[in-house]
Amino acid sequence: MAKQSEPRSYYAPTGGHPPQSQLTTDRAVFTEAYAVIPKGVMRDIVTSHLPFWTGTRLWVLSRPLSGFAETFSQYIMEVQSGGGSDKPETDPTAEGVLFVVEGEMTLTLNGQQHQMKEGGYAFIPPSSDWQLHNNSGAVVRFHWVRKAYEKVDGVDVPEAFVTNENDITPLEMPGTDGAWSTTRFVDMSDMRHDMHVNIVNFQPGGAIPFAETHVMEHGLYVLEGKAVYLLNKDWVEVEAGDYMWLRAFCPQACYAGGPGPFRYLLYKDVNRHMKLPTFGR
Numbered sequence: 617m618a619k620q621s622e623p624r625s626y627y628a629p630t631g632g633h634p635p636q637s638q639l640t641t642d643r644a645v646f647t648e649a650y651a652v653i654p655k656g657v658m659r660d661i662v663t664s665h666l667p668f669w670t671g672t673r674l675w676v677l678s679r680p681l682s683g684f685a686e687t688f689s690q691y692i693m694e695v696q697s698g699g700g701s702d703k704p705e706t707d708p709t710a711e712g713v714l715f716v717v718e719g720e721m722t723l724t725l726n727g728q729q730h731q732m733k734e735g736g737y738a739f740i741p742p743s744s745d746w747q748l749h750n751n752s753g754a755v756v757r758f759h760w761v762r763k764a765y766e767k768v769d770g771v772d773v774p775e776a777f778v779t780n781e782n783d784i785t786p787l788e789m790p791g792t793d794g795a796w797s798t799t800r801f802v803d804m805s806d807m808r809h810d811m812h813v814n815i816v817n818f819q820p821g822g823a824i825p826f827a828e829t830h831v832m833e834h835g836l837y838v839l840e841g842k843a844v845y846l847l848n849k850d851w852v853e854v855e856a857g858d859y860m861w862l863r864a865f866c867p868q869a870c871y872a873g874g875p876g877p878f879r880y881l882l883y884k885d886v887n888r889h890m891k892l893p894t895f896g897r
């Protein structure tokens with residue numbers, strides 16, 4: 617498949633509050649198997665802040681809840697011009713992926729500066745030396761996916777990298793004639809990585825034509841387009857700006873609705889044994 621030639625579109629929430637005259641329950645859902653956070657509920661009142669960040673607020677889309685069954689956290693960060701952090705990460709075990717959906721920012725990683733724009737992607741290994749600042753004169757919004765890195769004896773920690781999805785050729789799923797493809801930022805056979813944050817692309821009418829059911833968790837943020845998505849036993853309409861959190865084993869499928877592409881940023885835990893219980897031994 618050729619590299620993308622048409623401009624891509626990236627939905628980013630802007631916050632604000634609905635007027636008092638508006639009454640809507642929107643499409644927010646939380647079940648034992650999944651949650652849906654529609655774009656319409658990413659408002660000012662549900663933002664948070666983080667230590668050591670200035671001019672910044674965030675929407676916490678997911679994070680480990682039970683203390684044992686969930687692997688990752690995902691934020692949409694909103695950094696005003698002049699804001700940022702010299703100490704962005706406070707957990708030395710955390711690896712991270714940044715993905716820019718609006719604006720421009722400067723990431724300094726191991727002393728090297730990177731200007732990141734829409735579609736920009738950075739992988740940050742645990743215990744990295746990094747800082748992030750927005751000197752662009754406008755707001756920047758980006759995803760930050762974090763996970764405790766699972767080190768394996770004899771397997772190296774992967775190195776940091778910065779790229780842009782527009783420089784990567786998506787890989788077609790077999791037999792789909794390009795209707796379903798995945799933009800992969802790391803090689804699937806690279807055992808140093810224990811999480812993948814990919815972009816899944818569907819052309820109008822493209823589908824996941826079976827209920828994928830697997831132990832890996834997912835965070836899905838819809839970058840572009842609309843679809844109907846199977847989450848456990850429910851078919852849910854989703855569109856650009858909506859977020860879905862899927863627990864392990866949640867059955868999932870979809871049909872892309874058109875008229876343009878349907879695309880989402882997808883988190884998935886991979887390539888590790890699960891810790892086995894020792895039953896007191």
Ligand SMILES: NC(=O)N[C@H](N)C(=O)O
Nearest residue numbers: 816828834868869882884
């Ligand atoms: N919901 C998804 O897009 N799932 C992916 N096909 C995956 O698990 O790789």
